[in-house]
Amino acid sequence: MSDITMIRAAAQRLKGHARRTPLLSSPFLDEIAGRRVLVKPECLQHTGSFKYRGGRSAVSALDPEVRKTGVLAFSSGNHAQGVALAAREFGVPAVIIMPNDAPALKIANTRALGAEVVLYDRPGGESREEVGETLQAERGLTLVKPYDEPEVIAGQGTCGLEIAEQAAELGVTKADVLVCCGGGGLTSGIALALEAEAPGMRARPVEPEGFDDTARSLLSGRIETNAQGSGGICDAIVTPAPGQITFPIMKRLCGPGLVVSETEALRAMALAWQRLKVVAEPGGAVALAAALFHGHEIEGDTVICTISGGNVDQAMFARALDTLEPA
Known part of the structure; x- marks a missing residue:
């Protein structure tokens, strides 16, 4: 099970590899939110999302003899790229199983990082687990799960270590920390x-409408699932349910979940570009959307939020920019 000792060990292994992303702010965003907003832009991380932290943590923790056989991952794109880059850095093969409806940019980037991409028919109901089991058996690959894996969680936890340290430097010791949430690894x-x-500080998961399994799970006290397994624009954080490992941690430590609309996510993307000069993808912008547009659900005079990823197709980014008021 993941704990602070594993997170600190992961931080040591990631030193000199993962980027220490800044905490950004803008008086314009503070005005919209009605409080101080501090933004952790993991879209500036290697491969454009926080997932490199977990990918590198997990791959670096493997026994070298096991690692050289290669790694396998399931992902709609961000975990795929994080694991692909980590595998390339260690000079080992990576096979990534991706849904055929994943954004084209994410599929192309994963291949460009040297991974073998195997597409499966997610809309048609094909099981990625069955595809993965066959490949594992054939090639002896080690599966690196996207969130329900202790070393992946430890890697994502290094983002939390940075938030705690950077907030303390700014004199902030009490705040809700809003986190874009899919399976709950970050x-x-x-x-x-x-x-x-x-x-x-307390972490609070943020999800898009229609895929609020974690918020509902925290309310009921047990793992709840989503009615649909795909769809919507927030592909990076669409998961069927919180993880068996991640949910007990979130149940013990997190505040209530927040749920935002796709329109709010698009507006947050546009404002992140306009005011912070960073590019967010829809799923990576939901925490900022909650900070800006759900202030009545947040406590304290400062809120901290992650932008978890910035791997967005051009058409989707243009759609986000269209939500800005004309100058």
């Missing part, structure tokens, strides 16, 4: 880091 990792390093 949320649970950050929650564990904050418990140890910034106990005055």
Whole structure:
């Protein structure tokens, strides 16, 4: 099970590899939110998302003899790229199983990082697990799960260590930390880091409407699933349910979940570009959307939020920019 010791060990292994992303702010965003907003732009991380942290953490923790056989991952794109880059850095093969409806940019980037991409028919109901089991059996690959994997959670938790340290430098010791949430790897990792390093802060998962399984699970106290397994514009954080490992951590440590609309996510993308000069993808912008447009659900005079990824197709980014008021 992931804990703060594993997160600190992952931070040591990631030193000199993962980028230490900044905490950004804008008076214009503060005005919209009605409080101070601090933004952790993991879209500036290698491969354009926080997923490199978990990918590198997991691959670097493998026994070298096991690692050289190669790694396998399932992903709609961001975990794919994180694992692909980590595998390339260690000079080992990577096979990534991706849905055929994943954004074209994410599929292309994963291949460009040297991974073998195997597409499966997600809309048609094909099982990625069955495809993966066959490949594992044939090639002896080690599966690196996207969120329900202790070393992946530990890697994502390094983002929480940075948030605690950077917030303390700004004199912030109490705040809701809003985290873009799919299966809960980043949320649970950050929650564990904050418990140890910034106990005055609490992590809160943020999800898009229609895919609010974590928010509903936290309310009911048990794992809830989504009615649909794909669709919507927030592909990066569309998962069927929170993880078996991540949910108990979130249940113990997180505040209530927040749910935003796709329109709010698009507006947050546009404002991140306009005011912070960073590019967010829809799923990576939901935490900022909650900070800006759901202030009545947030406590305290400062809120911290992640932008978890920036791997967005041109057409989708143009759609986001169209939500801006004409100058």
